[in-house]
Every structure is written in structure tokens, then in C-alpha cells.
Amino acid sequence: MQTNLADFLRDTPDGEEADAILRKCVHCGFCTATCPTYQLLGDELDGPRGRIYLIKQMAEGAPVSRLTQAHLDRCLTCRNCESTCPSGVQYGRLVDIGRRYVDRQVQRSLGERAMRYVLANVVPNRKLFGALFEVGRRVRLALPAALRHKIPPRHNVGAWPTRTHARKMLMLAGCVQPAMMPSVNTATARVLDALGIETVVASEAGCCGAIRLHLGQEADGLDDVRRNIDAWWPHVESGAEAIVMNASGCGATVKEYGHLLRNDPAYASKAQRISALTRDLAEILPDFTDQLIALARRADAPRVAFHSPCTLQHGQQIRGKVEALLRGLGVDVALPADSHLCCGSAGTYSILQPALSKQLRDQKLACLHATQAEEIVSANIGCLCHLQSGTSTPVRHWVELIAQRL
Incomplete structure (x- = not known):
């Protein structure tokens, strides 16, 4: 796909990346066959190929509208299209760039802005989210069904292991998981403990950055990334052999840290190291099958x-x-x-x-x-x-x- 970037993107990191991704697309349409929103809605602009055209038009300086924004909003960023693309188009990275620049040109409604502000500032804040979630759990039965069903009832999470081991792995506790399903982190620590590995949680680490990044708040999302690197780095230097992810969404994001901070001279090399150490639990435990x-x-x-x-x-x-x-x-x-x-x-x-x-x-x-x-x-x-x-x-x-x- 040939491109001619507009002045506002030309010779910028986002522009160079978007241009390289767009040029890989050969319009084959294989991606539409596996796109969930295209299958539901049957609209070319609600599939990856159509959204790529919309982003290309925006990047070349064409005016964008609320309709353009809506088509990009309806994308799940599931990246199923990447698995089926024969040309290796990195659509997930492209759509994040597209959303950021469309949002700069199209004003959202007050209600949308308020909802996005709450999501970006409450959900990644583990203490605040945890406190609000506990209130919701206490009044769960009085809530509307749509909210009540999003709040799982409390259940026994078991005891966190207390043994120490020579082998240590860092684990990201996450922002919502400790409140919503603390049993997942405890179960992870118990399984690793049984295998002779101590789970270390850096208290200063928080949201992986995905929430703010996918909402188009790049600066705040990258601050989340840098905070986590700072929290983990002393443990990395002292010999932690991996950073364990038991939430695949967080794992996918942390593995992108090296790319996200590639232009930050203070963090680029550290971010690459963090990404290299990050492994989903599904990559670790199979080595201990026997x-x-x-x-x-x-x-x-x-x-x-x-x-x-x-x-x-x-x-x-x-x-x-x-x-x-x-x-x-x-x-x-x-x-x-x-x-x-x-x-x-x-x-x-x-x-x-x-x-x-x-x-x-x-x-x-x-x-x-x-x-x-x-x-x-x-x-x-x-x-x-x-x-x-x-x-x-x-x-x-x-x-x-x-x-x-x-």
C-alpha cells in the first residue's frame, strides 16, 4: 500500500511506524474472515482492512469524522487479524496510532470523555479500584444486574506461601486482579513454591499500562511503563530469572515495553531487558510438567x-x-x-x-x-x-x- 504522509506525521516516530505498517498491507482481505466485529456487523469499515484505509486517509491528511472514530472504537484490538495476515501487518500497533491522532481531531461527547477519564484514572489505580470494588461487593445484591454480574462473590483464596527459595521470579500483581480475583495470584505463588521457586511482588509496580495506552493516553501509559521498570529493576539486577505474567493481557503489553520506549534514551535498554525477561505462565510451567x-x-x-x-x-x-x-x-x-x-x-x-x-x-x-x-x-x-x-x-x-x- 503506497502512502504519502501529511506534514503532521512525516518524520515522526509514529509516522515512520505507521508508514512501514501500511506499506505491508496488500489488501488481500484474509483478515476480514477472522475479525469478530466484521462478522457481526458485515461492514467493511468494521474490519481490519477497512480500518486500515481509514487510518491511511487520516495519515495522509484527509479530514476525519465522528464516524471514523466510531469505526476505530468498535475494534477490539484482539489482533486475530495479525494471526491470519500473510504479510505480517502489525495491525494492533497501527490502530493504536490511528486512535490517538483521530482523537486529537474529533471531539468526543462530554459523557464519553467523562467515562474515559474514570476508566483511565480509577481502574489502573490498584488502591482506589480495590476500595471501590470492596464497596461494590458489600452492596452487590442491591446493584443492577449488569453491574452485579461484574462483581464476583468473595471466596477463599488460600494462604500465600512463606518459604524462601534460591530461585526467584518476579510477578506482576496487576491493578484489578488483586481485588477481583486474588486467588489467581495466590495460586500462581503456590504452584511456583511447590516447584522450588519464590514469587516476588514489587509493591511499587502497578498497572502494566495497557488501559491508558489503549484509551489513547500515551503519555500516562508510558509513565506506567517506566514506573514498573523502576520497580522491577533492582530485582532484575539481583538475579530474578523471569517476570511471570498470569494475566495474558498484561503479558502482551509488558513484552512490548522495549518497543514502546525504543526512543527513550533513559529507558530503552532497560525496557528491552524487561521485555526479554517477561514470560507468560503458559511458557514457564510446561518446563516443569514431569x-x-x-x-x-x-x-x-x-x-x-x-x-x-x-x-x-x-x-x-x-x-x-x-x-x-x-x-x-x-x-x-x-x-x-x-x-x-x-x-x-x-x-x-x-x-x-x-x-x-x-x-x-x-x-x-x-x-x-x-x-x-x-x-x-x-x-x-x-x-x-x-x-x-x-x-x-x-x-x-x-x-x-x-x-x-x-
């Missing part, structure tokens, strides 16, 4: 359906590892039809695009229920909560299933 099999109880395991988050299979290109590990531990794992499609959670998407998000969730749940599984397991906090809001079938992180069997 040890986990030896530790696992031989009790009957439930039949589970595994929903692979987009940030795991498309963002990080990790496929098959969770299923193989669980099956090795004697768990009957089923994959739903259309397992490559998004469940509709997509970070803040379920709040900003509730109608489309609910349609995608219900489609995904229909496929998951068709497997006749007793439980649903996944690998990202957003997917877990979103799916649970639409079903009575238990939904939990796959590492919790392993922790239970140790």
Missing part, C-alpha cells in the same frame, strides 16, 4: 473448556501449551468451536461497547457450553470476569486448577 505430574493428586478432574484469550493466542502467539499441560495432569480439556474468536471482554471494551461485547460473550459461551464442560478455564482477568457474568458455570484461571490438584 515435576507437576509427580506432585499432583490422582483425584478425578472435571471436564473443562479452555478459552484462550486473544492476548495469549494472537498477542503473544502462544497456542496449545495450556491444554497440553492440563491434559498431562489428567484433566479432560475441550476447546470450543471458533476458539480463535474474541469473547468480547477486550480490556475496557465491555464497558465502552456493551452491546457488541455482550453479543460476542454470548456467542463464546454458547460454544463453551456445547463442550458439556463442568468448568470454564481461561488465562486473563478480563475474560474470566466477562465470561462469568453470563453463565452459572464456574469460570476460573487454569493455574487455580493446577494449584487445587497439588
